[in-house]
Amino acid sequence: MSAKLRLLPWPGLAGQRSYLATDDGDSPLSRLADEMEEVQLRTGVELLAHAAKMLEDRKASALELRFLSARLSEALRDALRVAESRGERLPEPDDDAGRDKLPTSASGTNG
Numbered sequence: 001m002s003a004k005l006r007l008l009p010w011p012g013l014a015g016q017r018s019y020l021a022t023d024d025g026d027s028p029l030s031r032l033a034d035e036m037e038e039v040q041l042r043t044g045v046e047l048l049a050h051a052a053k054m055l056e057d058r059k060a061s062a063l064e065l066r067f068l069s070a071r072l073s074e075a076l077r078d079a080l081r082v083a084e085s086r087g088e089r090l091p092e093p094d095d096d097a098g099r100d101k102l103p104t105s106a107s108g109t110n111g
Contacts, residue, residue, distance in 0.1 A: 007085035009036045009078065037082045044075035 003021040012018045020029055051068055054060050060068075 004089070006030070006033065007081065007088060008033050009040055009081055009085065033085075037085070040075070040078040040082060044079050047071055047075050 003023050005019045005021055008018040008020055010018060020027075020033065022030060024030065051072060054064065054068055
């Protein structure tokens with residue numbers, strides 16, 4: 001078995017990166033990780049909407065803005081981890097696969 005490592009969307013107990021070794025993308029832990037990624041990304045979207053409103057409010061205090069900045073930093077960290085994990089799971093491109101053959105003339109013919 002050549003299990004692939006999947007970066008999980010949560011840190012280990014000491015804050016270290018956590019990985020799942022499996023070839024089964026539908027295992028219970030894989031599904032839990034998928035669900036957690038979706039929650040993290042949805043939370044980031046909601047936080048951005050909240051931030052836009054808060055930044056329009058000239059009465060927002062420095063403490064509120066610092067708190068917002070901390071939450072935005074957390075959401076960005078989570079989103080970057082999700083992107084890294086998903087990027088690592090993309091299949092390796094085949095050298096010839098996916099390359100479009102472009103026509104050599106404007107009429108769409110090869111010659």
